[in-house]
Amino acid sequence: MNEIIRKTQAGVTNGSLDPQEWSAFRDLAHLMLDEAIDGIANVRARPVWQPIPDEVRAAVRSDEPREATDLAEVYREFSEHVAPYATGNVHPGFMGWVHGGGTAVGMVAEMLAAGLNANLGGRDHMPIEIERQIVEWMRGLFGFPQGASGIFVTGTSMANLMAVLVARTNALGALARQHGIGGDGALLTAYASKAAHGCISRAMDIAGFGTDALRQIDIDADHRIDVAALRARIACDREVGFMPFLVTASAGTVDIGAIDDLKAIAELCREEGIWFHVDGAFGALAILSPELAPLLDGIAFADSIALDFHKWGQVPYDAGLLLVRDGERHRQAFAQPAAYLSREARGLAAGAVWPCDLGPDLSRGFRALKTWFTLKTFGTIRLGEVIARSCALARYLETRVLAEPRLELLAPVNLNIVCFRYRADDAVNREVVADIQESGIAAPSSTILDGKFAIRAAIVNHRTEESDIDALVAAVIKFGMQRTGGVIEVEAPPLATQ
DSSP states (O other), rough: OHHHHHHHHHHHHHOOOOSSSSHHHHHHHHHHHHHHHHHHHGGGGGGGGGOOOHHHHHOOSSSOOOOOHHHHHHHHHIIIIIIIOOOOSSSEEEESSSSSOOOHHHHHHHHHHHHHTOOTEEEEEEHHHHHHHHHHHHHHHHHHOOOOOEEESSSSHHHOOOOHHHHHHHOOOTTHHHHHHHHHHHEEEEETTSSSSSHHHHHHHHTTTGGGGEEEEEEETSSOOHHHHHHHHHHHHHHTOOOOEEEEEESSSSTTTOOOOOHHHHHHHHTTTTTTEEEEGGGGGGGGGGTTGGTTTGGGGGGEEEEEETTTOOOOOOOOOOEESSSHHHHHHOOOOOOOOOOOOTTTTBSSOOGGGSSOOOOOOOOOOHHHHHHHHHHHHHHHHHHHHHHHHHHHHHHHHHHHHHHHHOOOOSSSEEEEEESSSSHHHHHHHHHHHHTTEEEEEEETTTTEEEEEEEEETTOOOOOHHHHHHHHHHHHHHHHHHHHHOOOOOOOOOO
């Protein structure tokens, strides 16, 4: 029997997944880090994006890897088959979607976080204190009171969903978490503009209300929610027996970057006793720029704010945040007692409110560390300057479009997003976007504005310069002319009144 025990113990002892030769692992790890840094430092030497060849897709499709593979071989496959075909948002020519460019600082911070392998669901350890510190910084920046709470999440889509759940609990009481939304829940209605991000509607779906419970309010000429129409719809819903419980304002709409009149909406919500949430996915961080912060007037009155550090904050993906004015209401929406999560007066299980009391996740990574490194290393002043500069580059692109007869501006430039097109039909412009992306010169995206297909340039990357804007404009003209033979469409003037 003792012999069996000794053999079993020996087998367990040899079960570690640590390297058998630390020196060889260290050398390879240093090579990986050096090449990752080189990839960022020399990013302009490669295409923004390139299509994935069929043979590359085929190369990564295989049966489960039952046997071990040497780490160097796995890294070789990554270098050849993965790294060259990423989204491309590290590149200064990426202007498609609102993706931050990340930084080398954030990259090494992510490595350090992985080394700690911390679970930020709860317990008493410093990674949670780092997250709490960032929440406290944001509380101060947005003018929220003491007692406000916050939590890191994957991104604003999740933060917006969580805000709907907090507002639901606020409207129906904590018992709704046990009994469901019931009959009263079927009467709850929420409001956002027609320009709001689609995740708002999706959040209403996931929360059990259904998308019809979201009233999509008309926008004005500047693509901001029509506050008078919002007020009228709330009054109409109340009159027929509905229960308005949530208004979501946009601080940077997805199409053109418009910011709703936050102050007017805050006043309306206060009068009506409605939860006021701000979807500030990228626009909320304009608070860091003295030049842009006045555009957010009224955000301090919000009941909750959702934002992403991985956009204008330049933190590597992913790093979203939900901030809630009343920390107790936040906790009531998610906290759930469990014996295995009991809090103790001392030891590792000490502490009061754990992050798992403020959101759906018990297993949570250390997203806060790369955000902490970014904020501490660069400072909010410099990050605010980067944000303001991206808006200045958008205005530069606007002037280039307005000065070029072959191009047409389709929407006002509010922040850092420019929507325009080559003077041709939708089909041509759709091909132009794909042509530019496949060329590797730049990576714009597209949207539909007033029924027209628009080329959408979202300038978020801190590496982007005027030369990158010039390259985008030149590419649009080049491919537009190739698609049309140089013929441009000019709208005829309106007929004179008879």
